[in-house]
Amino acid sequence: MNFETLLQTLVFGFFVGSLYGVAAIGLSLVFGVMKILNVAHGELMMLAGYVSYFVFSLFGIDPFVSILISIPVLFCVGLLLDRLVYRRIHLLTGEAKIKNSLLVSFGLSLILQALAIQFFTADERAIQASYSGYSLTLGGIILPYTRLISLFIIFGVISLLHWFLQRTITGKAIRAAAEDAEAANLAGINIQRFYMLTLALSAALSGLAGSLVIIGYGITPTVGVVWLLRGLIVVVLAGTGSIFGTFSAGILLGLVEAISSTLFGAASREIVGLVMFLVVLVLRPQGLFGKKG
């Protein structure tokens, strides 16, 4: 394998890794703040993909513009899910909470998959925009425009999220609830309301991720689990607490997958992430960027 092929592989790994990062930030936000694992996160991405697909195929709305629709739609789905499903789980504590969150969200993911097969059929959908085939070539390396725009949008959104969590009082309240829910409650913060907002934000991020996935890669009703698995690996790699840490871990997974599939064949792609997952769990359980304790 020559240098150019390697570089090209890494570039594509970087692009897909940025999406792993976004998927993982959504998962990590809910896990860090609410201490529940939302297994249905991948299905929320899948739904967002279909939102983009249908507004494109029915109304001809540009897939990147459709993010402006899929994000608010998924934000509302998040609010609704919290109201109908997760609110009951917040009332539990400790082990009962994590166990029930797993069971309930796993059930939810199955239901969403079944509904998607029913209404959208099991066919794979993707969006071919007029500019889909075009790319920038830099020193022999191909940079498709769609991937570049995706990356640009992702950087914008996670920077905005970072600013929101670090600088605004609402963001600080979310961080306070993540750090110590009782102490936040004693400071006058209505925990339930901020949990609801957190789930909605996470769903909105899955909205972004899902729309970008259908532009670059394609969506089926069962695609969620693939992205969920990648997201989980990234969350474990990164540890919770840092948006850019999680994003970097996403990129890392993308790069490692790309290299291993070039070197050892496409099948190794599925394995390498899980191997990293195990190694990090054994050697550095707080994650690469997480803090101890």
Add this chain to the structure above:
Amino acid sequence: MLEVKNLGVAYGDVRAVWDISFHVNVGEIVVLIGPNGAGKTSTLRSIAGLQPIVAGQVDYLNKPIHQPKLFTHAHELVSQGIVLVHEGRRLFGSMSVSENLELGAFSPQARKVKNRTLTQVFEMFPRLAERKDQRANTMSGGEQQMLAIGRAMMGLPKLLILDEPSLGLAPLVVKLIFDVIRELNQQGMTILLVEQNAKRALALASRAYVIEQGRIAGTGTGAALLNDPNVQHSYLGGVL
């Protein structure tokens, strides 16, 4: 101001508080003393709206706030003026001093006068002003306790509840904390205090209650309890 009637608190099948009744009048410093595991912290957590009660009733400003079937959450009580400084301080350790204080003024009415309250907090604890950009968990125990009290002040408490504010602190800092409690009281804040340091606490108290095994075992003015032979024996090390 606060009236606790036959309070019962349980964690699952484990009863922490059996039958506790006491009251706090406006402007008082009321102290609860008692051995570890007597139910003091559970009592405070219930009053502040962190733990539902299983028996009895708690009234605040002549209105019931807690009954076995009525639970007012902590954040609602903060806007009504009940603020608890939890045992162990419970700061937001990864955030700065300023951010902790800002979050203390989260309720709408507190947020409106945030800057004015902040000036008062910094006047009372100049150390916090010096360290306002420092991460809370990198400060000393004494500074952290100042921040915990400062954060509570930001919520504009009418009734400030403190759980073991002097625990694990150096004697000089303990004195500072008690001076601050006295000063806040003189400014008109009503105080409910749980303390291991019974001698200092009783010296400060308008009235005090002794809690043992989830029940009230005695009550009196601070001075009366300081001179009570049983209290001296059990909580004041037998010497005075």
